[in-house]
Amino acid sequence: MSDAAVISARGARRWLGGHPWIFKSDVVRPPAGPAGGAPVTDPSGRPLGVALWSPTSEISLRFVSRQMDAALDQAWWRERLAAALARRAELLDAGTNACRLVHGEGDGLPSLVVDRYDRWLVVQLLSAGLEAFRAPVITALGELTGAEGILARNDVSVRAREGLPRAVELLSGAVPETVEVREHGVRYLAAPHTGQKTGAFLDQREARLLAGTVSRGRALDLFSYHGSFALHLATRADHVRAVDSSAAALARAAENAALNGRTNIECVEADAFDFLRDEERAGARYETIVLDPPAFAKNRASISGALRGYREINRRAMRLLAPGGFLYTASCSYHVGKDDFLGMLGLAAGESGRRMILRAVTGQPTDHPEVLTIPETGYLKGALVEAGTD
Numbered sequence: 148m149s150d151a152a153v154i155s156a157r158g159a160r161r162w163l164g165g166h167p168w169i170f171k172s173d174v175v176r177p178p179a180g181p182a183g184g185a186p187v188t189d190p191s192g193r194p195l196g197v198a199l200w201s202p203t204s205e206i207s208l209r210f211v212s213r214q215m216d217a218a219l220d221q222a223w224w225r226e227r228l229a230a231a232l233a234r235r236a237e238l239l240d241a242g243t244n245a246c247r248l249v250h251g252e253g254d255g256l257p258s259l260v261v262d263r264y265d266r267w268l269v270v271q272l273l274s275a276g277l278e279a280f281r282a283p284v285i286t287a288l289g290e291l292t293g294a295e296g297i298l299a300r301n302d303v304s305v306r307a308r309e310g311l312p313r314a315v316e317l318l319s320g321a322v323p324e325t326v327e328v329r330e331h332g333v334r335y336l337a338a339p340h341t342g343q344k345t346g347a348f349l350d351q352r353e354a355r356l357l358a359g360t361v362s363r364g365r366a367l368d369l370f371s372y373h374g375s376f377a378l379h380l381a382t383r384a385d386h387v388r389a390v391d392s393s394a395a396a397l398a399r400a401a402e403n404a405a406l407n408g409r410t411n412i413e414c415v416e417a418d419a420f421d422f423l424r425d426e427e428r429a430g431a432r433y434e435t436i437v438l439d440p441p442a443f444a445k446n447r448a449s450i451s452g453a454l455r456g457y458r459e460i461n462r463r464a465m466r467l468l469a470p471g472g473f474l475y476t477a478s479c480s481y482h483v484g485k486d487d488f489l490g491m492l493g494l495a496a497g498e499s500g501r502r503m504i505l506r507a508v509t510g511q512p513t514d515h516p517e518v519l520t521i522p523e524t525g526y527l528k529g530a531l532v533e534a535g536t537d
């Protein structure tokens with residue numbers, strides 16, 4: 148393998164230990180060619196497999212196969228994608244028409260995200276090495292799913308670090324501005340071209356179902372976005388207040404409420420921190436509360452500030468709970484781990500002066516698979532807690 152790239156012994160250990168990323172500092176001899184597939188060996192020439200090569204990225208190589216002769220041709224991509232799709236077959240039969248089909252490294256397809264919204268796909272190609280295989284990936288996805296249109300939401304900042312342009316591009320067919328998502332008896336509109344992520348927060352699907360099943364009385368959905376938690380809460384609660392700081396997000400939430408014929412959802416434009424403080428002062432009580440904030444910790448340096456923020460909203464939400472009431476609370480910050488999250492909840496509970504019972508700890512749904520040796524594939528954690536009656 149004289150033309151293979153060479154990585155350090157440390158890099159090789161990382162891959163053999165189950166993590167596919169090789170950083171620039173572990174590349175001893177970079178691949179000869181442009182961005183694309185590259186065979187890789189360790190310093191002694193031992194074959195390690197084939198990786199996607201990103202010449203300008205800090206993550207230089209992302210392994211995709213242990214086979215040195217993996218062709219990365221149309222058939223190879225098709226087989227890898229088919230395996231990812233097969234993993235979701237049961238999910239799509241069971242109450243929803245939208246789910247993640249490919250969760251990057253979680254599906255052995257580094258830097259590729261594919262979400263299905265009914266008959267349409269939204270993809271993200273997040274590395275230069277993967278971008279080089281755009282044609283076979285998109286062709287195989289079209290063939291395997293029969294999608295009527297494929298949209299690339301490549302307007303994300305990680306593309307800049309890969310030296311790639313940022314843009315929303317239609318790759319095949321046509322994709323409507325809004326797609327109606329069915330989710331366990333609730334319907335909402337996803338916005339593939341303009342919405343957050345790829346158009347909706349598919350990763351909270353199972354949590355929304357869980358929150359809906361315990362919902363009753365007066366309910367609160369904080370950081371509501373398009374109101375998808377609120378819609379589930381409204382199936383059992385008398386009244387739901389959907390709170391978000393974005394008027395545009397709430398306009399869509401109101402549209403979604405109407406789509407479901409719900410008249411018990413009230414949209415409130417407010418900062419969630421201020422809203423919680425004001426409600427606490429006013430002595431308000433809620434039987435059901437959902438806290439699904441954006442990632443407060445965007446990087447390692449902001450972890451302690453983020454934990455203070457999470458602790459404050461959770462403490463306040465706990466104080467607002469009626470005896471026997473339920474709080475579903477989540478964090479999507481990758482940098483705040485499961486232990487940090489549960490530790491923060493314990494502190495918030497202590498400060499709330501209430502007896503809080505942990506009823507369930509939740510993670511990512513099955514279409515967002517986490518690989519045990521790749522921490523970056525997991526970011527979402529949540530908990531269902533119940534306020535004691537004494």
Ligand code: SAH
Binds near residue numbers: 375418
């Ligand atoms: N729960 C939603 C996703 C929430 S995304 C779902 O399941 O689909 C986070 C939302 O928080 C965004 O809509 C954003 O507008 C809102 N947001 C961010 N900071 C906020 C703040 N300080 N107060 C209220 N809403 C905020």
